[in-house]
Amino acid sequence: MKKHMKEYGAVDKAMNGLIDELVKKSASVETQEIFREILTAAVKLGMESGDKGDLKVVNSTLKELRYSFKIFSPYRKNKKVIIFGSARSRETSPEYRMAEEFSGKITRKGFMVVTGGGPGVMEAGNKGAEPGKDFALNIRLPFEQEPNPYIDEKQRLISFKYFFTRKLIFIKETDATTLFPGGFGTNDEGFEALTLIQTGKSKPRPIILMEPQGSTYWTDWDRFVRKQLVGEGYVSKEDLNLYCIMHDVDQAVKYIEDFYKVYHSVRYVRGLTVIRLNHELSQKKLLQLNMEYKDILTSGEIRISPPVEEEVRNGEHLDLPRLVMKFNIRNFARLCAMIHEINR
Numbered sequence: 001m002k003k004h005m006k007e008y009g010a011v012d013k014a015m016n017g018l019i020d021e022l023v024k025k026s027a028s029v030e031t032q033e034i035f036r037e038i039l040t041a042a043v044k045l046g047m048e049s050g051d052k053g054d055l056k057v058v059n060s061t062l063k064e065l066r067y068s069f070k071i072f073s074p075y076r077k078n079k080k081v082i083i084f085g086s087a088r089s090r091e092t093s094p095e096y097r098m099a100e101e102f103s104g105k106i107t108r109k110g111f112m113v114v115t116g117g118g119p120g121v122m123e124a125g126n127k128g129a130e131p132g133k134d135f136a137l138n139i140r141l142p143f144e145q146e147p148n149p150y151i152d153e154k155q156r157l158i159s160f161k162y163f164f165t166r167k168l169i170f171i172k173e174t175d176a177t178t179l180f181p182g183g184f185g186t187n188d189e190g191f192e193a194l195t196l197i198q199t200g201k202s203k204p205r206p207i208i209l210m211e212p213q214g215s216t217y218w219t220d221w222d223r224f225v226r227k228q229l230v231g232e233g234y235v236s237k238e239d240l241n242l243y244c245i246m247h248d249v250d251q252a253v254k255y256i257e258d259f260y261k262v263y264h265s266v267r268y269v270r271g272l273t274v275i276r277l278n279h280e281l282s283q284k285k286l287l288q289l290n291m292e293y294k295d296i297l298t299s300g301e302i303r304i305s306p307p308v309e310e311e312v313r314n315g316e317h318l319d320l321p322r323l324v325m326k327f328n329i330r331n332f333a334r335l336c337a338m339i340h341e342i343n344r
Contacts, residue, residue, distance in 0.1 A: 210246060
């Protein structure tokens, strides 16, 4: 910790001493180092910034994140699915009915759902969910976005001032994304989810574009992506594997279930990519993976491994089997394809 204090400290020894006292009284031994950086950053901000508006942004952001972590932390072991879609969809619309049906079926499979908390498709998501299995992340707007009446547990309703903190929690606290037809916000959330996975800023997840029977909403969107984004070379053809279009609720539920059938989670540590599994792979499957996905390795091979040192130190899923490999940290669409192959 002394080394870390020299790397990132306040202006003088007296201030560092006060920060150290707060750290000792406020943080666990495991979190003291990072908590000290948080306090140091706050102190530096106070000393360097005379702009009250800047401080208000930081203050609101930190408060929203702290409260969100508090609400979600008891449910971290539960897989969660986002339901995005238009706030303007009527109760009689095909996407509303589809979202309600999907929410009911996915929560009966043990998942929880997270919606934007508003009307329309978001309301359908909360309405269809099994009791006690839904969250709502509302955004405070001057119009349109009042919390819907189907949020059973008010403590799982979080209201945000800023879109960016709300979007961070959407991705951080969930494991799959479903998008129903919607407006700018729905497309924004969809493109951001794709971008985060494509660039490795978010861990692999299923992204499903839910299209009601008779609709061409996502089919037309997909045509644009293929013609303009892929056709003009703005994204690679492999990136199309980051999402899929589905017209059937049962098919979508199975797709999400299957994504976590064998694959559990991924961890990047010291140049290695660790893929945790719910059960061991056969040697035949391992050989197949090495043949089909050697192009995404910088060297070596995909191999079975015990937990790495950092996982042991942090007690991270030590009972699970895992694969390790030297992934190139670039072809994330191929990594997602490999996860699908692991699950097959």
